[in-house]
Amino acid sequence: MIECIFIGDELLDGRILNRNQQTISAMLSNEGFLVTQATTLLDQKDQLEDFFISAQKRSNIVITTGGLGPTEDDRTTECIAHAFNLDLIKDDAIYDKLKDYYESRNRPFYKSNIKQAYFPEGAIILNNTEGTAPGFALHHEDTWFFVLPGVPVEMETLLKKDVLPMLNTHCAEHKRFKETALFKCYGIGESECADRFAALYPLPDQIEITFQVKFPEVHIRLNSYDKKNSSTFSMLEKQMTDLLGPSCFTQDIETTYLDYIFNHLKKNKLIAAFAESCTGGLTSSLLTSLPGASDIFDFSVISYSNASKSNLLDVPVDFINKYGAVSAEVAEFMAESCLKKSKANICVSITGIAGPSGGSGVKPVGTVYFGLATNTNIVSFKEFYPTSRTRFQHLAAYKALSLLLN
Amino acid sequence: MIECIFIGDELLDGRILNRNQQTISAMLSNEGFLVTQATTLLDQKDQLEDFFISAQKRSNIVITTGGLGPTEDDRTTECIAHAFNLDLIKDDAIYDKLKDYYESRNRPFYKSNIKQAYFPEGAIILNNTEGTAPGFALHHEDTWFFVLPGVPVEMETLLKKDVLPMLNTHCAEHKRFKETALFKCYGIGESECADRFAALYPLPDQIEITFQVKFPEVHIRLNSYDKKNSSTFSMLEKQMTDLLGPSCFTQDIETTYLDYIFNHLKKNKLIAAFAESCTGGLTSSLLTSLPGASDIFDFSVISYSNASKSNLLDVPVDFINKYGAVSAEVAEFMAESCLKKSKANICVSITGIAGPSGGSGVKPVGTVYFGLATNTNIVSFKEFYPTSRTRFQHLAAYKALSLLLN
Numbered sequence: 044m045i046e047c048i049f050i051g052d053e054l055l056d057g058r059i060l061n062r063n064q065q066t067i068s069a070m071l072s073n074e075g076f077l078v079t080q081a082t083t084l085l086d087q088k089d090q091l092e093d094f095f096i097s098a099q100k101r102s103n104i105v106i107t108t109g110g111l112g113p114t115e116d117d118r119t120t121e122c123i124a125h126a127f128n129l130d131l132i133k134d135d136a137i138y139d140k141l142k143d144y145y146e147s148r149n150r151p152f153y154k155s156n157i158k159q160a161y162f163p164e165g166a167i168i169l170n171n172t173e174g175t176a177p178g179f180a181l182h183h184e185d186t187w188f189f190v191l192p193g194v195p196v197e198m199e200t201l202l203k204k205d206v207l208p209m210l211n212t213h214c215a216e217h218k219r220f221k222e223t224a225l226f227k228c229y230g231i232g233e234s235e236c237a238d239r240f241a242a243l244y245p246l247p248d249q250i251e252i253t254f255q256v257k258f259p260e261v262h263i264r265l266n267s268y269d270k271k272n273s274s275t276f277s278m279l280e281k282q283m284t285d286l287l288g289p290s291c292f293t294q295d296i297e298t299t300y301l302d303y304i305f306n307h308l309k310k311n312k313l314i315a316a317f318a319e320s321c322t323g324g325l326t327s328s329l330l331t332s333l334p335g336a337s338d339i340f341d342f343s344v345i346s347y348s349n350a351s352k353s354n355l356l357d358v359p360v361d362f363i364n365k366y367g368a369v370s371a372e373v374a375e376f377m378a379e380s381c382l383k384k385s386k387a388n389i390c391v392s393i394t395g396i397a398g399p400s401g402g403s404g405v406k407p408v409g410t411v412y413f414g415l416a417t418n419t420n421i422v423s424f425k426e427f428y429p430t431s432r433t434r435f436q437h438l439a440a441y442k443a444l445s446l447l448l449n
Numbered sequence: 450m451i452e453c454i455f456i457g458d459e460l461l462d463g464r465i466l467n468r469n470q471q472t473i474s475a476m477l478s479n480e481g482f483l484v485t486q487a488t489t490l491l492d493q494k495d496q497l498e499d500f501f502i503s504a505q506k507r508s509n510i511v512i513t514t515g516g517l518g519p520t521e522d523d524r525t526t527e528c529i530a531h532a533f534n535l536d537l538i539k540d541d542a543i544y545d546k547l548k549d550y551y552e553s554r555n556r557p558f559y560k561s562n563i564k565q566a567y568f569p570e571g572a573i574i575l576n577n578t579e580g581t582a583p584g585f586a587l588h589h590e591d592t593w594f595f596v597l598p599g600v601p602v603e604m605e606t607l608l609k610k611d612v613l614p615m616l617n618t619h620c621a622e623h624k625r626f627k628e629t630a631l632f633k634c635y636g637i638g639e640s641e642c643a644d645r646f647a648a649l650y651p652l653p654d655q656i657e658i659t660f661q662v663k664f665p666e667v668h669i670r671l672n673s674y675d676k677k678n679s680s681t682f683s684m685l686e687k688q689m690t691d692l693l694g695p696s697c698f699t700q701d702i703e704t705t706y707l708d709y710i711f712n713h714l715k716k717n718k719l720i721a722a723f724a725e726s727c728t729g730g731l732t733s734s735l736l737t738s739l740p741g742a743s744d745i746f747d748f749s750v751i752s753y754s755n756a757s758k759s760n761l762l763d764v765p766v767d768f769i770n771k772y773g774a775v776s777a778e779v780a781e782f783m784a785e786s787c788l789k790k791s792k793a794n795i796c797v798s799i800t801g802i803a804g805p806s807g808g809s810g811v812k813p814v815g816t817v818y819f820g821l822a823t824n825t826n827i828v829s830f831k832e833f834y835p836t837s838r839t840r841f842q843h844l845a846a847y848k849a850l851s852l853l854l855n
Contacts, residue, residue, distance in 0.1 A: 055484045057475025058659050060468060064489065069463025078461045079496075083470065083487040090485075234519035234581075238559040244521065254520050255459050256600065262464075317751075323737025324730030327751045331729025334805050334838055342757035344750055345723075345733045350792060351748035355761075386756060399740050427553060431579055432740055434602075 044102035047081040050109035050119055054083045063108050063198055075218035091122040099186045103217050109193030111176035113155045127183050129163040169205040173197040220270050224280045226263040229300045231290040239286045247275055259441040260300050304444050308339040315447055316387035317343040318377040321395040325440040341387040356380040369394050371412050371423040378414030379421050390416045391443045397435045411439050415446050450508035453487040456515035456525055460489045469514050469604050481624035497528040505592045509623055515599030517582040519561040533589050535569040543583055575611040579603040626676055630686040632669040635706050637696040645692045653681055665847040666706050710850050714745040721853055722793035723749040724783035727801040731846040747793040762786040775800050777818050777829040784820030785827050796822045797849045803841045817845050821852050
């Protein structure tokens with residue numbers, strides 16, 4: 044077991060977002076060490092001491108952050124010493140360094156600062172180049188403790204400089220082999236993916252398939268933790284590739300679905316324009332969040348009111364009255380009009396009912412029509428997203444963007 | 450004890466930043482409930498079951514997130530049932546709802562979805578309006594379990610809608626005294642706030658001032674944990690109100706800065722329109738994310754290319770050549786043109802250099818001009834946001850929206 048302990052009231056009362064957990068997890072995972080548990084605790088002496096004792100029994104590697112500062116509520120070092128019946132010993136070199144640090148900045152060296160120079164007997168001091176509180180490593184009854192400051196930049200520096208090398212030297216037996224294949228999918232739900240893979244189950248021992256929704260993408264990973272599985276792994280990867288087909292838009296970890304659309308437009312010398320209604324600019328906003336958007340995007344008209352559909356996109360009032368603003372006919376007209384007014388060669392329109400009000404029996408909230416106009420074709424699509432306004436807008440915007448791949 | 454359990458391999462291998470911990474901690478803390486421990490665990494059956502059993506012994510309130518999806522590695526419900534020897538019972542209403550959900554989207558209802566309709570006996574189902582996985586509450590041997598999905602928007606919705614009211618009804622004895630005054634600010638940094646408050650320090654015992662950045666807002670809270678401090682608390686609240694002045698736009702927890710702008714427009718019978726360039730639709734998208742946007746918004750033109758500034762907003766090509774597309778003159782022209790073409794009575798334009806490329810010595814990346822046109826006035830403003838493209842776009846979009854308050 045490898046576990047992390049994050050210490051500090053501010054992590055449990057909502058003041059602070061704990062980013063250290065992801066940093067430690069990712070850096071360890073890249074080296075082949077899997078964190079199996081992570082716990083956040085208050086600055087409370089008894090709770091901390093009990094927890095250190097149970098963590099030592101349970102785990103081979105324990106990484107703590109926080110509680111190393113000079114104030115009264117920084118208790119990590121004393122609690123570890125007390126939990127394991129170790130004396131606290133003053134380190135003269137650190138003491139002098141701390142004293143120098145404060146004096147050179149004309150800041151008084153308070154009594155409370157002195158405690159940062161004390162460490163449990165047997166501790167290996169980890170020099171903090173980014174702040175005053177040094178960390179330490181302690182090997183106690185077959186468990187390695189790595190005790191780090193909570194400030195992210197200080198924690199990360201010590202992790203890289205000291206902890207990872209020590210783990211590789213002293214704890215290599217807790218590394219595990221890991222081989223991963225990533226499939227990034229769009230337009231397919233988590234459960235549909237799971238069902239397509241039904242025939243692959245039960246999976247061989249030490250192989251797993253994981254799913255992760257990163258809206259609007261689903262990330263599927265095939266993981267193997269045993270070298271001997273390497274041919275099975277390749278076979279499974281091939282099967283998954285076939286089963287996912289075009290639902291998988293990339294296997295590259297860096298490429299988002301937006302990047303994929305951007306790259307498609309650029310490669311095919313396409314320039315897009317949008318006529319948005321219910322998505323209110325979200326479609327355009329997503330595409331223009333990418334650097335270099337001017338190469339693939341001309342303009343958008345956000346014709347939110349019916350009047351603006353006529354004024355800006357020339358949709359005749361009669362036409363809107365006859366078919367309704369939310370209709371295949373108006374969607375197609377908007378897309379075509381957008382194409383005529385722009386230097387774009389692919390235009391998408393979106394008109395729908397985002398809600399929460401504005402629906403009818405025939406066209407309930409969640410109804411949305413998309414128009415797609417190119418130099419050769421004008422078509423429309425209908426979707427139904429009966430969900431919250433925000434989710435409706437995001438689903439519709441990504442659907443509109445996906446039409447640029449047609 | 451009140452504890453949280455976050456479930457999912459993706460939280461421990463570095464794939465995901467766990468934001469749910471802060472959300473839950475903050476929302477509970479605002480109601481007077483202090484989270485005392487938070488643990489992240491892998492999707493492993495034995496570890497989960499053992500942990501649920503120990504959590505039940507230790508804590509009065511247990512909130513879990515994650516592991517409620519349809520896939521094989523979603524195990525929270527079955528582990529809780531198994532840990533406490535409870536049968537899993539199918540809920541017909543949820544079953545039908547799930548089936549409808551998939552069928553209404555023309556998506557097949559897979560076997561794997563069915564398990565989302567099963568709950569431990571005695572569970573109170575918490576309806577998930579944002580996704581398919583319902584949560585549930587379970588009162589088992591003096592411990593309340595609240596079992597929520599891991600997707601942040603789903604988790605947060607259930608927390609607000611169901612968990613907080615149930616905690617207040619069933620667990621009020623675990624609240625601690627807390628008096629809070631909230632100040633929501635826009636246009637002022639965390640350190641500037643801290644500076645304005647310098648004279649208030651040192652604070653009396655059991656009173657604290659906390660800062661939290663919730664872009665684009667800064668939330669400042671005055672907290673007191675002792676009833677006896679009530680007159681000091683009132684005095685401090687008054688002082689803080691004076692020191693913040695108009696930087697504080699509301700003291701109401703529910704009102705966002707967007708709501709505040711929306712309410713201002715509605716109250717003053719204002720209708721907005723935008724001419725956006727570098728923000729690419731983000732400004733319009735933010736305003737139209739609010740229900741009822743059609744009452745206060747007419748249309749936007751996202752004139753991203755220079756050609757579209759001329760085609761759609763009639764900015765003469767000469768004019769752009771003379772002053773540059775990123776200039777006070779073009780910003781004012783865009784806003785005025787927008788006003789002429791719309792039924793709006795307040796128009797804001799945005800033209801700038803979002804980067805990372807496109808800057809020059811005179812107009813570096815981060816330069817942005819805003820135009821503001823009303824029936825009585827046309828003015829422009831300049832800002833400089835030398836930061837990432839995404840942050841630039843968000844800063845500029847909120848600045849544009851803030852001009853609607855002029």
